[in-house]
Amino acid sequence: MTQPVKHPVFARFYAKLAGPALEKAGIAEHRRRLLAGLSGEVIEAGAGNGLNFPHYPPEVQRVVAVEPEPRLRALAEQQAAGAPVPVETADGRAEQLPFPDGSFDAAVACLTLCSVADPRAAIAELHRVLRPGGQLRFFEHVQADTPAMRRVQRTLDATVWPRLMGGCHTGRDTQAALTAAGFTLTTVDRFTFPATRVPSPAGTHILGTAVRPAPDERR
Template sequence: MTQPTRPHPVFARYYTKVAGPALQQAGIDAHRRRLLTGLTGEVVEVGAGDGLNFPHYPPEVTRLVAVEPEPTLRALAEERARSTAVPVETIAARAEQLPFPDGSFDAAVVCLTLCSITDPQGALAELHRVLRPGGQLRFFEHVRADSAAMWRVQRALDATLWPRLMGGCHTARDTHTAITAAGFTPTAVDRFAFPETRFPSPAATHILGTAVRTDRGDAR
């Protein structure tokens, strides 16, 4: 699920027709369930895309606000929300400027989103702001590779046409460090390759975990 900075209908069609189904076939639903298990109360998901996470939210979630700035993906999310068990409200907004008061939510979710946000640190600062003290950040993101050789490949891709072709996606971001710098304390982080492929992929290294909002003043 990505968050382009402007309407991106070509990428949206590619994601829903090609990339999304390929990830489904590779077993991403198991990771979606791990990401969302145990959530309760009021939740905001930033970069909700076409709503593929919606069916995996537990019934203890009393309100889900799905933020998605890309119009084509948001329309698909609105359609999917109609058949989702938990109450879903979809809105057009950017992660760097969330239209919610301080302390509005019990939890926040980012799923394959921080790679494509223009200012990920600003987005994380906003998530920190809208969470209640002790609120959870749930994250599932592809990140900078462990090997120096693949990191060089990632940086080369990010400096060329990859972000433009892939809806703003960057492959070499150190998202774990960014989450900590924004005022969150990670409580569980799993690092793994997904999907498993015969040849190394620049977008294969993922982290999935939970972090807690800590009071560190203004993280921005």
């Protein structure tokens, strides 16, 4: 049985303050880029309170939105009712997705892999539930570009940041982890978001596409 993931204080903070602040800063454009061109059946791991739902294109036949935090999942269920495509919410962790191998045409990880307890297991699960040739769309904040900021990230991740931010880590090397799990990266856009005068330890982001290779494409 999947262990429950409860971050009630962070869930309230994200839904009422952090999420709206990101929307005001222009994250909707990145959500649209993340999801553009998707079709078929899609799994979104760590769907939060469902802020991606309005941006799914009409070619998507079905979205299964997995979220382990009860308060955020309840908010996602409300968002799903008004989504432009069919959305089903499900209780589950990215590290242990409750679906058979090769169940989905595409997968989405949006500001998720920073917060999972075991990112390697989560990425392996996303690889497993994708059909061969299926796409993983990712939008994550990651390890910074400069040594100085990476030192700041290591300090924060070892002390207060995960406890205050619902398990979030600022300095994970998600791009390397995707490659190590067997994904082929096809596009990666690296940028700072949001634009701030003072550099943020969670400001370096990547947005892109990775593919689970078909058997005959593996080396």
